[in-house]
Amino acid sequence: MIDHNFHSQLKNHLENSFYLGIDVDVKSPELCIISLSGTNLQLFNLEVKFKGDVRITILLKPEKYSLNFVNQLSQSSIEQREKFISIWNLIGSKFVNFTINNEQINQEAFLNKRTNWNSFFIKFTKAPICEEGSADSITETVLNFTHDIITMVLSLVDFEIEGFSEGKLSKIEINKYERNPVNRKICLMAKGYVCEICGFDFQRTYGNIGKDYIEVHHTIQVSEMGADYIVKPLKDLVPLCSNCHSMIHRTKPMLSIDYLKNEYLNRDKDSSL
Ligand SMILES: [Zn+2]
Numbered sequence: 001m002i003d004h005n006f007h008s009q010l011k012n013h014l015e016n017s018f019y020l021g022i023d024v025d026v027k028s029p030e031l032c033i034i035s036l037s038g039t040n041l042q043l044f045n046l047e048v049k050f051k052g053d054v055r056i057t058i059l060l061k062p063e064k065y066s067l068n069f070v071n072q073l074s075q076s077s078i079e080q081r082e083k084f085i086s087i088w089n090l091i092g093s094k095f096v097n098f099t100i101n102n103e104q105i106n107q108e109a110f111l112n113k114r115t116n117w118n119s120f121f122i123k124f125t126k127a128p129i130c131e132e133g134s135a136d137s138i139t140e141t142v143l144n145f146t147h148d149i150i151t152m153v154l155s156l157v158d159f160e161i162e163g164f165s166e167g168k169l170s171k172i173e174i175n176k177y178e179r180n181p182v183n184r185k186i187c188l189m190a191k192g193y194v195c196e197i198c199g200f201d202f203q204r205t206y207g208n209i210g211k212d213y214i215e216v217h218h219t220i221q222v223s224e225m226g227a228d229y230i231v232k233p234l235k236d237l238v239p240l241c242s243n244c245h246s247m248i249h250r251t252k253p254m255l256s257i258d259y260l261k262n263e264y265l266n267r268d269k270d271s272s273l
């Protein structure tokens with residue numbers, strides 16, 4: 001009914017869309033724990049249950065030691081909650097039950113009521129599992145739903161979500177490291193607001209509105225960081241213009257600065273152009 005390698009597919013699927021090292025630790029055929037690779041941060045318990053091949057339930061709960069994470073989620077801003085609700089609607093509001101502190105909560109209450117969360121869970125139920133006429137296998141369908149539910153929760157922390165306008169929750173980039181204001185500041189004070197690959201300078205092109213604008217790229221794959229990894233802003237962070245930054249992240253694993261710089265410098269030699 002579902003592929004035996006569902007869990008490794010889930011790992012790949014999540015890593016590719018979140019640009020984030022993910023471990024999926026299998027506890028039983030129905031239960032797994034999702035954590036950030038290279039750290040001891042366990043994020044979720046995920047239970048996937050089938051009733052025959054007609055009905056599926058996916059239950060996502062924070063891992064029992066992840067109180068800090070739950071706390072961070074409960075402090076989410078209105079904008080983050082609006083993102084959460086838009087994903088909830090994309091998944092289909094009737095399929096999703098959202099429970100905080102053992103009380104089921106509707107979208108309006110979620111947006112307007114601020115409470116401290118001690119616990120939460122999201123339960124997704126769908127029957128039949130696949131849309132009629134869909135070419136996706138059951139495994140792919142379950143992967144996609146799981147991915148969307150996790151996306152929903154991660155929209156409450158500092159992740160940036162792009163491109164779900166067509167109902168595809170496809171591309172999330174972790175920018176926790178790239179957004180950290182202190183590290184960012186140190187990097188830019190040292191390196192300036194000029195793209196390290198192509199030399200683009202927002203102020204030179206756009207005038208005052210571009211002053212002090214640039215993106216900051218974190219060069220270490222999150223999966224390569226140890227548990228106590230501390231960002232070294234001069235070594236790990238690089239100022240990049242938005243185009244170069246997008247190109248760096250176009251592949252998985254992402255490109256290195258040197259590789260893309262070399263491609264950029266030698267672009268005219270590419271005879272296929
Ligand atoms: Zn650039």
Ligand SMILES: [Zn+2]
Pocket residue numbers: 178216217218245248249
């Ligand atoms: Zn980046």
